[in-house]
Amino acid sequence: MTEQRAITDIVFDMGNVLMTFDGHAFAEAYADTPEDAELIYGALFGRTEWALLDSGTIDHETIARVAEAHVPERLLPNLRACIAGWPELSEPIAATNALACRLKKQGYGIYVLSNASTRIGEQLGHMPAMSVVDGWVASAFERIMKPDPAIFRALCERYDLVPSQCLFVDDSLDNCVGAEVAGMRSFHFTGNVDELEAAIAEAH
Structure with a gap:
């Protein structure tokens, strides 16, 4: 019997994690x-x-x-x-896009959860990692914004995810706290992709 890993799905914020926003x-x-x-x-x-x-x-x-x-x-x-x-x-952040693609090959589910307008597709359309994304949720469509735990729950319900098996990655500490209230684990991303990849490996 194979031991189930603690984290099965990685949920990425988009702005300044996968795509620049300035x-x-x-x-x-x-x-x-x-x-x-x-x-x-x-x-x-x-x-x-x-x-x-x-x-x-x-x-x-x-x-x-x-x-x-x-x-x-x-x-x-x-x-x-x-x-x-x-x-x-809004430009792709190469290192995190590459990481998302590697994680997909390793068997993780890859999701995007963003505070973004209904034009989010215009950014996702030229995001390299979009080819491996299993699903995404944007605040404008839900009329709920991070850090409200309800938007994290909405993602999990829509894609049948177990919150405790999700790691949420965001450059906002407040949003990370919201994810944890919803039952997820979180990683506060400050630009260091190596640290993020190591944290995911440790959660395996």
């Missing part, structure tokens, strides 16, 4: 000066409405209207281009 860099890509970049950032990514978008409380048309009201008219074309194109500037 609102300042996104804004800079659509601005001609640092000052204009700051105006675009402040009107879009830097507003509390961005969290409402991720929560599914408001839609993309609403946040666009809000953002347009907070930039000079001359920057409206830049802002609109940023709104349309920023997901393409």
Whole structure:
């Protein structure tokens, strides 16, 4: 009889774990000066409405209207281009994508759980590890956000996962705590993929 390993499924956050998310860099890509970049950032990514978008409380048309009201008219074309194109500037984090692919080959289930808007597919669409992902949940579709334990439970219920056999990986310590309340183990990711891989091996 084979001994069951403690961890069978790895649940990754997306932003700054599998894919970069840097609102300042996104804004800079659509601005001609640092000052204009700051105006675009402040009107879009830097507003509390961005969290409402991720929560599914408001839609993309609403946040666009809000953002347009907070930039000079001359920057409206830049802002609109940023709104349309920023997901393409979210870049894969090579080391964690490679790790996810290795873990899949080792027999782990691979899942993504992200506080993200309904446009999450535009990021996942150019994420290398997406080819090995067994399922994903995004906050805007659930209308629940991390660190609420309910979103972790929703993932487990949808994909028939046992929380105690899941390791959740996130760059937010608060989100890790939420996962643990839901019965998962967690790893606070600070950029060191070797540490993450070692922690997974120890949990085997």
